[in-house]
Amino acid sequence: MAKKVKMKTHRGAAKRLKRTGTGKIRRYKAYKSHKTGKKSPKRIRNLRKPALVSKGDQKRIDSLIP
Template sequence: MPKVKTHSRAKKTFKVTGSGQIKRYKAFKSHLLTKKATKRKRSLRGSTLVSDANLNLVKRLLCLR
């Protein structure tokens, strides 16, 4: 059976924390920023954790199972 390969985009996008949670950055911060409020852009700046609904999918992309 061949080796299981990690999804190339996923390994650049997600980071695994020390406690095993998966960290991601927020979307909608790349362009068309003039129409977005300053408060909204400020909240998009930080990182957050992957939600429980998407956790199994991201783990499968990263070959963590």
């Protein structure tokens, strides 16, 4: 009889992504950490806001964060 193995969470994904109450996956935006001198304050401010993962990517990421 085969042993049932628990699925492990991908730790790198778990640190970067969070699941919302409705089950969607929230991500944070890239291009904010450095070289911000040439970016407008509005652009840097908008990069602070979290975004939702696209529908196609959500299918892949669901297996990383059970």
